[in-house]
Amino acid sequence: MLARLALLSLSLPFLLVAAGSGSLFTSSVTYCQPPTELLVQQFDVSYFQVNNSISFDIVAQSVGSNISVSASILFNVYGITPVNVTIDLCSLLGGALCPLPQYTFNGSQSLALPAALGVSNRVPAIAFRIPDLEAFAQLTLVDVHTGEVQACVQATLSNGWSTRQIGVEWATGAVALFTLLVAAWQSTKPHAILPYRLLDLLHFYQTIAASALLSLNYPLLYRAFAANFAWAMGLIASPNNSRLQHAIDTMRALTGGHLANSSSASAVGLIDRKISPWNTNIVTASSPLTQSLLADPSASATNSTPTNLLLAFGALQQLSSVDEVQTVTDDSSNVLQAGIPIYVNSIHIATANAFMTIFIVGLVVVAIALGIAGLFYGSLYAMDRFGWGKEHTRSELKSSYPAYIRAWALRLGLIGLFPIMIFVFNQWSLKDSWLSTLLSVLALLAILAVVLYPVYRTLRLARRESPDALEFNLEHLATHGPLYAQYRTQRYYYFLPLLVAAFVKAVAIAAGQGHGMAQVVVLLVVELALVAAHILLKPYHSRGGDVFSTYLAIVRLVCTGCMIAFVESIGVGAIARVAVGAVIAVIFSIAVIVLIINIFLHAGVNRLWRRNNQDARAPSRQGSADASTLEKGITPHRFSATADNTSATRYSTSASILSHTDRDTNK
Template identity: 55%
Template sequence: MLFSLARLRAVVLSFLLFTSFAFSKEQSLFTSSVTYCEPPETLLIQQFDIAYFAKNQSISFNVSAASVQANVNVTANLLLNVYGIHAVNITLDLCNILGGALCPLPMYNFTGSDSISLPESLGIQDKIPDIAFNIPDLEGVAQLVLTEVGTGNVKACVQATLSNGWSTHQTSVEWITGGIALATLLVSMWQSLSAEAILPFRLIDLLFLYQTIASTSFLSLNYPSTYRAFTLNFAWAMALFSTSPSSSLQPSIDRMRHLTGGNLANATSSSAVSLVNRKLSPYNFLATNTEVSLPFSPRAADTLDFTVLTRLAFTNNTTLRSGLALHSATQGGAVQTVTASSSNVLQAGIPIYVNSLHIATANAFMTVFLCSLILIACVLGVFLFGLALVFILGVFRRQEEDRKARLKSAYLSFIRAWGIRLALSLVLPITIFSFYQWTLEDSWLSVLLSVISLLILLIAVLYPTFLVLRNARRDGIEALYDNAQHLASNGPLYGQYRTPRFYFFLPLLVSSFLKAVFIAFVKGNGEAQVILMVILEGFTVISYLVLRPCQTRGGDIFSTFLAIIRLVCSGLLIAFVERLNVAPIPRVVIGLVLLVIFSVAVLITYINLVINSGIGGLWKCGRSGASELSGSSNVSMLEKGGRILPSDSNSSELMGRPNNPTPDGSDYLDPPFLHPFPVSPTETELNSVYTSNRTSTTMTVGSLLPRRWSFSPLNSPTGSSQVHEPTSSYNSNSNQGLSRASDAPPSLPHGKTRTVT
């Protein structure tokens, strides 16, 4: 019996030869998951770990299996599938090897862990290319099929996915991207005290880019493993956080679902790869599992020297590599059976994505809901702390009542603005997973919470949208930018756009809503999803090119660049449509191209964040201070081409905003918005900024016009074509601030200006 056990161990080792578990910095291959590809009848597996180390051509294994059926004569088919290529396909008649010791298959329990150095005569190193040890997210599968002689019935079928320890999904990347977003948030909150700050808008662009990368893996497509792993780095932006096996979050959601009518599969702590549909990566099986076996080939059987493996099994049964960390491939439960008709098969799209984070498909919405709830609670806590601080400062500093009221009003506007930004950042995750929860028909409580959360989100976004559109229709578009309180509260929607394009936020909101509809309700048809996404992103790019909505040319270029990136990447996703049957290697190459494109887009966005963070403004501010020390006047005015250009030191007061609302230099980020943010408490709207006197030929200037306006001197009342060029002077005895001398006042668009005292 001991002799038969050793020989059968040799057969098992020959199957496990191409699988391993090892450290990622060594050239090694290891088993990352194990499943039955047919219901087990003869061979039962409890643990299945094996490692191959290229450096010293050794294997380390930890296997626990049992043969439970007597008088069974079988043939063994060993298959190694790497990127859809059958690198090894060997069929052995066990009755013709080892003197028939394995015919019939002996009944035994096999449990062992060992380390064995393989002889060079096996030539294993020559059969495994070096790239297999270095390419991230290797797509390789080893399969062993035991078929009964005479009947052809499958007695056992086991599949093990392979890995080399390298992956594009790295925890460090998650922390870096999240840390940069958090740092941008803190600086943006400080800079948002000024209506001209660009960084708060760039923060939303950054989060939307993260969400776009993650959502590209939500479609029903056959993604290469390396690209799917890359998009997992940005799952946190969709409020999807991977949980540890010891966490109680997912088990709690499982219990809640089952108590409220849910019957779908629970979360698992084991690898989701083992449950992936066998037609998808990393399996890439286009036929059924048993159809890949080839007829018995004597030449193929001769390539393995089983006598050597048997001798090694006896002589090394006590040699165990010290310090080797072997983890069971069946952690979290017994080895599962996955066939084409199994109910536990993970289909492409959201199921594979969320289960890769150890989140069950039916738990996806509840995970997003709870994480969003925690985020909202943290934000409310910060806002309440700030409100209490404002109240305390007002009490102890004994400020005047009107000043207290202004401070409180400004802070409430600040809260409303950041509430809108928070809602905008949650639009895509909440809508996608709410709609997707409706398609599952699982737990009535989950569906109810998804409806409530979606309604609250719509109110948080649509109500300020209604206010913007109503004010634009009632008071005119200019009023949106002239009304300081309205701009401070609802500016996150339209503040970065030019006056004629204030409505441009509407197409972007509609685009996010349609993306959620395409992902959730068109699931199962990846081809239709990709086509709809390409059309949607194409319209977005055209709208940016035609309308050019941003205040500055740089803003238009940056926004158009991100839109083009989304369009190009959506087009490349066509290669992952299952019906096209693109070969695995070209798909991997296209996945790497997508990875590079999105990575470059993220880096360029980071550069844009740095530029708009105020670092450049500090340099300009220093140069401005040096020029003041050289003797420049604080009240000098330069007239050029009919346009008044104030000096740096006095411009902010004339424009009706604080001198330095952002100490980090946000006033110098980009060219200022065309509509300044008025905050002066003595600001009034007049029918005309100029009060002319024909006898004195003097007029008083209220506040400066935006830079795109120019003065057009009128003809004199006597009909003379002579135009008197105005000159500027400073009257120290007048409380009107500045005075100008001219024969006739220039025309003023809209008939409205401000007077600042």
């Protein structure tokens, strides 16, 4: 009976967020004080506005003897406390709850709430539609004789709407895969655009994910939005009871690990109570405001279960039972702090498991890449062995294969550099498993070797000879072109500011945990410097490239600047922070859409609607092409059928290089 009344009492806060059709349900349950008199093993409760009813499933037990308590109920939504009442349990059910009975309650119930509460007139309907609702209810049992708190339970509430959607993750991943496939085909030409757009796309995904790793008081809405792009960092969201996370937990335990393991339970219950979704300090008792809302037992409970309630309850996706209700207080060691801990735990990856997750995902990616490279090499060997295809084609493919593979190894290194630096530096700060630390050192050295060696070769060639040598040295261009080929010859070094910026941001994110303001300031300075560099240096071959890259840099700068509102010490209200978080999410989303459109245009989609116009101008097409070639200062040549194809390819590549060189000189 105590458990039933406790649930009915907890249902009261649900009323204040119910004003339209919809439902609310428990997303996490924690003790806000070490349990002594009331133990909760499972607590799933749902409210349905359509008929002002609640349904619940609970396993609870009263273990104290001769305890008479009052129930204090507090409800907090976005930092506002519209309900803080105390109910005298001894006045209910003829005093059957004084003292509390000692037995375990295990079951479910549907209850119709009293109309006297006036639910529909008190709360806006937006509470059922706003994604990632920030609300919690708290039940505190206080001894009526001593005034001591005997039990305290907190439950976060959700309406089922969230900015984190599995469809978004699959869609962004599908775009990245499409870009990868087309880029792999186009990358045979060193100046093809799409291989660089692949880097832009994944780096932008990583920027969005990394923006939620700072020690800031993010609204729940923005944390959920940024989690859509966690996969681009190598943080693959783990399902419940993930074998991968369990294996990492075991490895850490055997190698000196002492930090908390991964959990399949919701991480929101363990978030620091000062930040979203709690937006308050832990409350251990309600104010002495007494109301007799439940004085009439007949008005508060019924055994009837409406058909539409059963249908709605069956359709609602319920959370799994809580394996263990955690105790979270100001002094608890299990509280998740803002930054990396909250972000990774929200996708069921323990803080100490983050690097190892990225490391294993990286190994899988490398294994797949090596498998594809080996398959391609085997195909070339079979073609040469059995004489498939034309001889000059086989010779050309065989000679260009090593440079092609090395160029893609460099691209993979550039993609993985930023997340690996962040979580390697973070791993060093944890001082956990010695094996994880050792592997983090090896991973950092490996990826630095993949990236920095081409950087060294490129800078040395440009210094010893001239920047033009970077374009005329065809072997170097084919191998190390991913670093500089998209920039004008005079701005070949522009990859250096980008690499330095990635390093500084990684250090600020990993080493600056716990110092949100400092992190935002450092990132803001870096992004401002990059915008200035784009505007002043104009590094790209075309004005369109400069405009596009500058736009992305400005988006990063604006969104980073907006995050000042999330600095905890500034104290911006919860509702205002949610509004700012929504604005940032919209700005980032628009930029992603612009990126995707640009990618599809460079993938050749624009040719579909140009084809008809080109066919109409077919007689003049050759003349236009020759005129364009002559305008670039290149004399057109025709090769006979017996000409060496390799020489033709070299001439074609040299002509393309001369074209870019002349264009740079004109600028």
